Amino acid sequence: MEKKELITNLQLLSRVRTGGEPSAVWVAKSRRAILARVADRQAAAAPRRSAVREAVSAFPLAEAFRFAFQPAGVFAALFVVLFSGWAGAVSASYGAVPGDALYPLKRATERAQLAFVTSADQHARMQVDFMGRRVDEIARLAQTPAAGQGAHIDEAVANLREDASAVEHDIASLRTSAPAKAVAVAQLVDRKADEYHATLRRTDRNPSAPRRGGLQEAKDIVVDASVRAVAIIIEGSASGAVTASEVASSVGDKIRAVADRVSDVEGSLAEGAPASVQESANQAKAALSEATNLIAARDLSAAFAKLVESKELVRAAEAIATVAADQQAGLAASGTIPAAKGVLLGDLVTTGIGSSSAPATVSTTPATVGDRSSESGTTLPTTATSSDIINLKL
Amino acid sequence: MPNSLQENLLLFRIRAKQDAEAFGKLYDAYVQRIYRFVYFKVASTEEAQDLTSETFLKLWDYLQSGKSVSHLGALTYRIARNLVIDHHRSRQETASLDAEERLMSLPDVAGLAKIERSAELSHVLAAVRLLKDDHREALVMRYIDGMTPTEIATVIGKSPGAVRVLLHRSLETVRTLITPKGE
Numbered sequence: 001m002e003k004k005e006l007i008t009n010l011q012l013l014s015r016v017r018t019g020g021e022p023s024a025v026w027v028a029k030s031r032r033a034i035l036a037r038v039a040d041r042q043a044a045a046a047p048r049r050s051a052v053r054e055a056v057s058a059f060p061l062a063e064a065f066r067f068a069f070q071p072a073g074v075f076a077a078l079f080v081v082l083f084s085g086w087a088g089a090v091s092a093s094y095g096a097v098p099g100d101a102l103y104p105l106k107r108a109t110e111r112a113q114l115a116f117v118t119s120a121d122q123h124a125r126m127q128v129d130f131m132g133r134r135v136d137e138i139a140r141l142a143q144t145p146a147a148g149q150g151a152h153i154d155e156a157v158a159n160l161r162e163d164a165s166a167v168e169h170d171i172a173s174l175r176t177s178a179p180a181k182a183v184a185v186a187q188l189v190d191r192k193a194d195e196y197h198a199t200l201r202r203t204d205r206n207p208s209a210p211r212r213g214g215l216q217e218a219k220d221i222v223v224d225a226s227v228r229a230v231a232i233i234i235e236g237s238a239s240g241a242v243t244a245s246e247v248a249s250s251v252g253d254k255i256r257a258v259a260d261r262v263s264d265v266e267g268s269l270a271e272g273a274p275a276s277v278q279e280s281a282n283q284a285k286a287a288l289s290e291a292t293n294l295i296a297a298r299d300l301s302a303a304f305a306k307l308v309e310s311k312e313l314v315r316a317a318e319a320i321a322t323v324a325a326d327q328q329a330g331l332a333a334s335g336t337i338p339a340a341k342g343v344l345l346g347d348l349v350t351t352g353i354g355s356s357s358a359p360a361t362v363s364t365t366p367a368t369v370g371d372r373s374s375e376s377g378t379t380l381p382t383t384a385t386s387s388d389i390i391n392l393k394l
Numbered sequence: 395m396p397n398s399l400q401e402n403l404l405l406f407r408i409r410a411k412q413d414a415e416a417f418g419k420l421y422d423a424y425v426q427r428i429y430r431f432v433y434f435k436v437a438s439t440e441e442a443q444d445l446t447s448e449t450f451l452k453l454w455d456y457l458q459s460g461k462s463v464s465h466l467g468a469l470t471y472r473i474a475r476n477l478v479i480d481h482h483r484s485r486q487e488t489a490s491l492d493a494e495e496r497l498m499s500l501p502d503v504a505g506l507a508k509i510e511r512s513a514e515l516s517h518v519l520a521a522v523r524l525l526k527d528d529h530r531e532a533l534v535m536r537y538i539d540g541m542t543p544t545e546i547a548t549v550i551g552k553s554p555g556a557v558r559v560l561l562h563r564s565l566e567t568v569r570t571l572i573t574p575k576g577e
Contacts, residue, residue, distance in 0.1 A: 006569055009518045010537035022429040022443070030447050031421055038414045038454050224399055305403070312400050 097137045098155040099148060107159070121178070124170035124185045127163050128192050131225075134160035135196040138218050139203040153214035160218055164225045171232060183236030186229040190250050193226030197257055201264070216318065223257065227308060230254055234304055247300050254307050255291050258284065261314045265321065273321055280317035284310040397466050405466065408457050417457075421450055424467070427539050428474050434534050435478045435527060445481060449474040471549040475531075521571035529564040536561050 096102040110130055117123045137156040141149060167189060174182035200219045230250050237247045262284050269277060291306035397405065401423075407416035428449055433442040452473045456463075463469055522530055531550065535541045536557075541549075543557040550557070 003565060003569065006518065006565060006572075007537055009515055010522070010533065011540075012515060013519060013522075013538055022426060022433075022446070026443055027425055027429075030425070030443065031418060034421060034447060034450050034454075035414045035418050037451060038417055041454065041458075227399065308400060308403055 097141055098152040098159075099141075099146075120170045120173045121181045121185060124167050124174070125188060127166045127170065128185070128188055131160060131163045131167065131222075132192060132196060134163055135199050135218065135222070138214065139199055142203045142215055143206055150214065157214045157218050157221070161221050164221050167225065168228065171229075175232070175235075179236065179239060180241045182232055183241040186232035186236070187242070187246075187250070189225055189229035190233065190253070193222050193229065194253055194257060196222045197226070201260065204264070219261075220315065223261075223311060226254060226257070227311060230304060230307075234300060237300075244298065244300070248295050248298070251291070251295055251300055251303050251307060255288050255295075255303075255310075258307065258310050258314060259288055261318075262288070262310075265314060265317050269321070277317045277321045280313050280320065284313035284317065287313060397464065401466050405457065405463060408454075409460070412458065417450075417454055420453075420466070424470050425450070428470055430538060431471060431531070431534060432474055432478055434522065434530055436481065441481065445474065445477050448477055452477065465548060468545065468548040471535075475549065517572045518568065521568045524571060525564060525567060529560060529567060532557060532560045533564040533568070 094106060096106045110133075114123060114126060117126060134156050138153055138160070141153045141156060146152075167185070171182050171185055171189075174185060197219060200215060200222065204215050204219070230247075233242055233247055233250050236242050237244060262281050265277065265281050287306045287310035291303040291310065294300070294303035294306060401420070404416045404420055407413035408420070425446065429442060429446045432445045432449070433439070436442050436445065449470065453470055456469065456473070522533060525533065528550070532546055535546045535549065536543070543554045543561065546557045547554045552560070
């Protein structure tokens with residue numbers, strides 16, 4: 001057996017019980033038993049840690065700020081400033097995209113601009129602007145089919161992730177030194193992310209755009225940045241930096257953005273798509289509906305939690321649809337795949353066991369984010385203190 | 395495998411509020427992978443079930459201890475791995491069961507029937523079960539659970555380069571085992 005064939009067979013093992021898939025009955029029974037034992041242990045547990053302290057440690061906001069300040073790039077940019085003959089090249093590089101000869105100059109110029117900014121506030125605002133440039137690059141690359149298009153989009157997406165990570169880092173430092181500025185930057189991210197997401201969505205609808213991969217990842221990065229920004233805004237409302245109406249408006253915008261994604265998933269459902277895709281989309285809509293109701297009840301933190309849940313559900317639906325489409329394309333292309341592999345596709349569709357490259361989401365049937373019956377009991381407690389950002393009542 | 399935003403939200407609820415339902419969601423997200431990880435390292439389904447349950451109870455205790463958790467997935471795998479090691483030590487289990495015997499002892503008759511339709515798959519499964527523990531562990535994490543060499547390195551405490559070597563040797567061993575003699 002060839003190595004490639006062996007690897008394919010190993011991957012197929014994950015989709016059958018004898019490959020280590022636990023029985024659903026045991027999973028449910030074990031879950032109940034573990035939660036019961038956990039509840040018993042709570043009584044003897046140590047006092048709770050501060051919710052704020054936990055919130056800060058749970059959301060380290062760019063734990064890895066890996067933005068490399070590359071001396072070579074900065075010197076190149078300084079050269080440009082010193083010798084006006086380079087000005088034209090720098091100006092021309094603004095329109096460059098990954099794969100263009102001037103693109104490295106564009107990135108080096110951006111790094112140089114950042115190097116001359118001294119405040120985290122200005123640094124963050126500049127990075128948000130650069131995120132927009134990356135989105136623009138992705139959109140232009142996606143609309144122009146060319147050799148290496150996928151790799152160039154991936155490069156732009158990697159740069160987008162780097163920029164988003166830098167924004168997070170700046171907000172994290174502002175949260176301790178200047179909380180009001182952190183909230184202001186978060187509001188900027190919140191507004192801009194909506195624009196960026198709309199651009200990527202329009203691009204995704206273009207027939208010449210790649211069907212999957214970088215574009216989807218870019219949308220995920222933008223939505224994640226946006227959701228994290230809303231978390232900061234909610235936190236800021238405790239100190240009066242923003243009003244309840246502003247927070248409600250931000251959460252409402254995010255609900256609409258996620259609803260758009262649900263509608264995109266439903267609109268792209270091909271015949272024979274797994275039922276779990278529609279099921280996840282339906283659950284996402286249900287969570288969004290609950291979030292909307294919670295906004296009306298002014299329970300914005302709970303609405304935010306529902307928003308995050310719906311975002312993950314729609315992401316799971318997209319991932320399952322992609323895996324199923326790949327499987328179907330593979331089957332159609334080979335035409336000689338043994339019957340047993342056809343059965344395995346059936347397993348994928350009926351059990352929601354998907355590619356495990358991102359198991360937490362791809363293999364997510366609705367159970368990954370909690371079954372609906374238990375979900376109704378997960379609304380965050382209402383007895384927390386005002387410093388508890390998650391239970392914050394506005 | 396850095397924590398996702400959703401995992402951080404759940405960790406927040408578990409640690410700040412001891413929210414059992416949030417822990418239930420983590421269980422939902424990881425139980426299949428952890429079960430599979432353990433399943434290939436022990437002799438019976440019952441042992442796999444017990445050790446998987448124990449893994450999550452230990453995880454809860456760890457999360458309540460206040461220590462930082464930057465890679466929840468890696469932490470969960472490490473707990474499972476240590477429990478399996480302790481389990482084998484306590485049983486002084488030095489010899490593996492014969493692969494055929496293990497295959498026959500699996501209780502999932504329907505699944506077994508399905509896999510038997512593909513002779514290739516059953517041979518691969520039997521060969522995987524014959525591998526040395528660390529080889530099998532790396533192979534399962536890489537090709538069945540889809541983890542990257544870097545993620546596997548975090549779990550088993552080796553360098554990504556060493557993991558790649560391990561994977562290469564494991565694949566070659568499986569290929570040797572399933573290739574009929576004389577070919």
